[in-house]
Amino acid sequence: MVEIAGQFCLEGRPSEVKALGDGFINDTYTVLLADSPVKYILQRKNTVIFKDIPGMMSNIKAVTEHLKRKIAAAGGDPMRESLTVVPAKDGRLYYESDGEYWCITVFIDNSVSYDKADSELLAECGGRGIGRFQAMLADFDGELVDTLPGFHNIRYRFGQWDKTLAEDPAGRAADVRDLIGEIESRRSEMLDFFKLIEDGHIPLRVTHNDTKIANMLFDRSGNVLCVLDLDTVLRAPCLYDFGDSIRSYANTGAEDDPNPDRVSMSRGMYEAFLRGYLSEAGDFLTDTEREWLPFSARYITYEQVLRFLMDYIDGDRYYKVKYPEHNLVRTRAQLRLLRSIEHQLFPYNGHYVK
Ligand SMILES: Nc1ncnc2c1ncn2[C@@H]1O[C@H](COP(=O)(O)OP(=O)(O)O)[C@@H](O)[C@H]1O
Ligand SMILES: [Mg+2]
Known part of the structure; x- marks a missing residue:
């Protein structure tokens, strides 16, 4: 998995990949770097549900670029208020290996999440x-x-x-x-x-x-x-x-x-x-x-x-x-x-x- 993370344009050398058991659809992991506090989210996308991962990722890229422009114009922090897609080293928005599709986004730290809206x-x-x-x-x-x-x-x-x-x-x-x-x-x-x-x-x-x-x-x-x-x-x-x-x-x-x-x-x-x-x-x-x-x-x-x-x-x-x-x-x-x-x-x- 560290090797897969290494296929992407990260800000340093990936040293550790840990499972994050929260999602239902994709398999989600966090990626830590050896030489930087920046963290990432690595996902194996669900190809049974999503038939066109390249299309999906280009949608995400287009939408997040738009969001980032809006957030920046409003004085917000585009790296925390929007997902950031990290491309693979070959320029694609995913890495494919044995029919499996992997994608990386920047981890948004210091945040709170909820499983269920119960109030x-x-x-x-x-x-x-x-x-x-x-x-x-x-x-x-x-x-x-x-x-x-x-x-x-x-x-x-x-x-x-x-x-x-x-x-x-x-x-x-x-x-x-x-x-x-x-x-x-x-x-x-x-x-x-x-x-x-x-x-x-x-x-x-x-x-x-x-x-x-x-x-x-x-x-x-x-x-x-x-x-x-x-x-x-x-x-x-x-x-x-x-x-x-x-x-x-x-x-x-x-x-x-x-x-x-x-x-x-x-x-x-x-x-x-x-x-x-x-x-x-x-x-x-x-x-x-x-x-x-x-x-x-x-x-x-x-x-x-x-x-x-x-x-x-x-x-x-x-x-x-x-x-x-x-x-x-x-x-x-x-x-x-x-x-x-x-x-x-x-x-x-x-x-x-x-
Ligand atoms: N960029 C991110 N930064 C921080 N946490 C994230 C990020 N992306 C995903 N997560 C966490 O991982 C969980 C699963 O990711 P998600 O993209 O929702 O996958 P699924 O499609 O399987 O639900 C999210 O509910 C969230 O808690
Ligand atoms: Mg989810």
Whole structure:
């Protein structure tokens, strides 16, 4: 591993590489130098999830260069408030060996991180972090590779859904008719929302797409220092980040909670995230984006219900399952969250089911 680190343009000779067990997607390590206090983060990127690592890294480079210009102009410290991609000695943004892709960024020291947003204060911090990230990128006009085609595209999902239902490969559809009905009864509303995106009424911006609190670093006084984990930056509506954040930050239960009674949307967490988000994103959002913020929580949660149920019907081929009914349990738990969002944010549109 020290040898791999040595393939990059570091400020000195790498002497030690230590595992950092925090991430879920990539394998992450810290790199120490023999002759300098500068530290780095070395990652083996997950090639099962990410099919185009060079494209992904060029996205990260483009986005962080933009962020750094903004941070410097505002009098901040670009080395601490943005990730810094360190190129390999051959000039590439990654080092490839035996089909594995390795990347290095500068380690941001003296920071605080959290595993989970378990208070309204942290939800508000998370909202501020993502809002600020999006705000700094609101005028980004560079090219970005679409590294996750079909991401949150409900028209594409319905294409997969219709095919899966027609084929019913695991013979499970008949047993989940009620759940299929939950998807179908909302189909046209979801497509109506997606049409606003297709028709350009809701703009594509630069979004993060993995907005959990563990992907942010804070300074000692609790301010968001830096948004990390830029593997999934895309051109997409910023409502996707907002909706997905609510889906995860505001859930009182687990995504796969076996007891759906534990699952609901915490109104306090919702309001806290919204407050933090709008404090940073309020200036660039259009009226249409603002108007559809609550719906985005419904949209993203609905999509997740659909995807879990579709994978169950498909015979559990996409999501890893820990037990045979796992995807069904996930479907029911996320459906409960969806209903709670609808009940609280859309009390009059007739979708509330006890
Ligand atoms: N540049 C960095 N400086 C300090 N800590 C970092 C840096 N990059 C990543 N980390 C830490 O490593 C963890 C995992 O990295 P991340 O890029 O989020 O990987 P994953 O995609 O596997 O979640 C982060 O949650 C953070 O705690
Ligand atoms: Mg992460």
